[in-house]
Amino acid sequence: MVSQKREAAIVGIYEYPKRRAPGVTALQIKAECAARALADAGLSWRDVDALYDAQDGAGMSGLGLSEYFGFKPNVIDTTAVGGSSYEFHAAHARRAIISGKAKVALLTYGSTAHSDSRAIGTGGGGMGGGAPSPLDNMQSPYGMTLIANYAMVAQRHMYQYGTTSEQLARISVATRAHAVRNPEAVQAMIDLGYQGTGEISVNDVLDSRMIADPLHLLECCMVSDGGGAVVIASPEVARDCRTKPVWILGSGEATKYSENNGDLTISAAAQSGPQAFGEAGVTAAEMDIAMIYDSFTITVLVMLEDLGFCKKGEGGRFVSEQRLHFKSPLKPALNTDGGGLSSNHPGMRGLFLLIEAARQMRGESTSQVEGARLAVAHGNGGMLATSHTGGTIILARD
Amino acid sequence: MERPQPRFPEPDTQPFYEATKTHRLTYQSCNSCGTVVFFPRSHCTSCGSRDLAWRDSRGEGTIYTFSVVRLNRHPAFAPLGPYAVAYVDLDEGFRILTNIVGVNDPTTGVSVGQRVRVDWQDQESGIALPLFRPA
Numbered sequence: 001m002v003s004q005k006r007e008a009a010i011v012g013i014y015e016y017p018k019r020r021a022p023g024v025t026a027l028q029i030k031a032e033c034a035a036r037a038l039a040d041a042g043l044s045w046r047d048v049d050a051l052y053d054a055q056d057g058a059g060m061s062g063l064g065l066s067e068y069f070g071f072k073p074n075v076i077d078t079t080a081v082g083g084s085s086y087e088f089h090a091a092h093a094r095r096a097i098i099s100g101k102a103k104v105a106l107l108t109y110g111s112t113a114h115s116d117s118r119a120i121g122t123g124g125g126g127m128g129g130g131a132p133s134p135l136d137n138m139q140s141p142y143g144m145t146l147i148a149n150y151a152m153v154a155q156r157h158m159y160q161y162g163t164t165s166e167q168l169a170r171i172s173v174a175t176r177a178h179a180v181r182n183p184e185a186v187q188a189m190i191d192l193g194y195q196g197t198g199e200i201s202v203n204d205v206l207d208s209r210m211i212a213d214p215l216h217l218l219e220c221c222m223v224s225d226g227g228g229a230v231v232i233a234s235p236e237v238a239r240d241c242r243t244k245p246v247w248i249l250g251s252g253e254a255t256k257y258s259e260n261n262g263d264l265t266i267s268a269a270a271q272s273g274p275q276a277f278g279e280a281g282v283t284a285a286e287m288d289i290a291m292i293y294d295s296f297t298i299t300v301l302v303m304l305e306d307l308g309f310c311k312k313g314e315g316g317r318f319v320s321e322q323r324l325h326f327k328s329p330l331k332p333a334l335n336t337d338g339g340g341l342s343s344n345h346p347g348m349r350g351l352f353l354l355i356e357a358a359r360q361m362r363g364e365s366t367s368q369v370e371g372a373r374l375a376v377a378h379g380n381g382g383m384l385a386t387s388h389t390g391g392t393i394i395l396a397r398d
Numbered sequence: 399m400e401r402p403q404p405r406f407p408e409p410d411t412q413p414f415y416e417a418t419k420t421h422r423l424t425y426q427s428c429n430s431c432g433t434v435v436f437f438p439r440s441h442c443t444s445c446g447s448r449d450l451a452w453r454d455s456r457g458e459g460t461i462y463t464f465s466v467v468r469l470n471r472h473p474a475f476a477p478l479g480p481y482a483v484a485y486v487d488l489d490e491g492f493r494i495l496t497n498i499v500g501v502n503d504p505t506t507g508v509s510v511g512q513r514v515r516v517d518w519q520d521q522e523s524g525i526a527l528p529l530f531r532p533a
Contacts, residue, residue: 119471137404137411138437141527142497143467143475144483151465152485159463159510213466213505258485260434260492264463385463385485386495 008094009245012041012231019188019224029110029227037229042242050075050102054085082381086350087391091251110227111346148212154298167316169205174324179338221340250280257387268390269306276392284308289375290332291353326367350379436492457516459488500531
């Protein structure tokens with residue numbers, strides 16, 4: 001491991017504990033989480049000088065959210081690239097801190113997707129409101145649900161590399177094993193009406209209902225309410241915080257979309273991963289923790305490959321080895337909070353990847369990996385088969 | 399209920415849908431660098447040139463990947479039963495999102511690598527949607 005610059009750190013985190021929150025707004029969730037994440041750090045409302053938002057709450061979010069919160073930030077960033085927005089925000093916050101423009105950056109997320117009864121995964125697909133768009137005009141007539149979109153990547157991966165549903169199921173199994181140790185995840189599964197909230201087997205996954213071939217119900221994330229906040233600070237501020245700093249060592253950002261003759265089994269992580277690992281001076285093999293956006297099993301499999309945990313096409317074999325579980329001697333432990341599959345997915349999960357990775361670096365996870373020192377958080381936004389983003393953040397403890 | 403329809407005015411895709419009225423599947427190629435551009439746009443995605451030519455496809459291609467949708471709450475699709483959504487690679491070098499029709503059971507009758515041919519589904523507005531069936 002080469003020497004790494006410690007120029008910005010996660011110093012405060014908070015995950016909204018409920019996954020069913022009727023009568024509460026996204027903005028209220030964001031504000032409550034902001035206050036609690038700042039308190040976690042030992043910082044105050046008035047310390048925030050940089051505001052990051054993925055436009056999930058207020059209209060004209062840079063302005064609307066500033067006013068709602070009562071902030072007058074020097075830096076406003078409203079990058080909205082779906083579920084990976086928060087990895088992009090963390091990358092931008094680090095750059096703003098390094099440049100001297102900001103000292104305390106606040107990232108918040110709030111969503112009432114469950115209470116709004118949004119059929120995120122099984123809606124028609126591309127039913128655009130707003131102005132007509134070329135892409136919408138070419139896609140919306142064909143009934144491609146969000147799940148079918150990801151399923152098409154799985155289908156191609158199976159064709160190209162021989163990946164099996166049994167291999168993909170192992171990702172659901174490992175994630176659920178972590179969820180049952182996390183009381184908030186267990187409550188989430190109860191509140192959202194999961195048929196079982198205990199550990200599951202590969203056969204349970206394969207026996208669950210087919211939603212969009214080849215993806216089964218237990219390979220799909222939940223649709224919850226929820227939110228959270230992350231505070232990122234300069235080394236000078238971090239020194240006086242009440243928490244142990246979790247350093248951001250590197251970041252990468254990328255887009256990927258369907259192209260003529262393109263390879264759908266390769267995600268944006270193949271571009272964002274090398275940037276992040278290169279900047280951090282570490283490799284995937286060194287990661288104790290992999291927090292990877294598990295909208296579906298295939299999302300994780302493809303991104304493990306693209307981040308360099310194994311070669312392209314070998315993800316199926318990689319996840320079949322006795323790894324991913326937090327007690328496995330083989331790195332990495334995957335989605336130790338229970339993931340989007342079994343703990344929290346209100347639509348844009350990226351913030352929770354940073355939060356759980358930070359918990360692991362602080363020694364506070366409900367599935368704590370002994371001596372964990374390095375983590376990667378990789379967010380995915382948009383839709384894997386059509387167009388998506390990838391944001392990679394490398395984190396380390398002192 | 400009819401499927402969701404393309405909406406206009408939308409200048410990039412309007413010529414494509416005009417051509418579907420006479421069951422012509424069209425795509426663009428760049429007169430400067432030769433790149434095939436699809437979905438339709440007013441510039442080349444490789445070189446930025448605005449000099450694009452519209453061309454007719456023979457409508458034959460290969461299934462790149464697909465999924466069989468078992469659950470869609472949208473009222474146009476909910477009553478259909480399982481149906482196949484696919485990317486088809488046309489022989490001229492462009493990839494289109496579409497449905498595979500003309501198979502008895504999409505859960506067993508569709509496969510990656512299958513050869514398919516365009517099959518037009520006329521819409522109330524006069525345009526037609528390019529669907530594909532096994533060749």
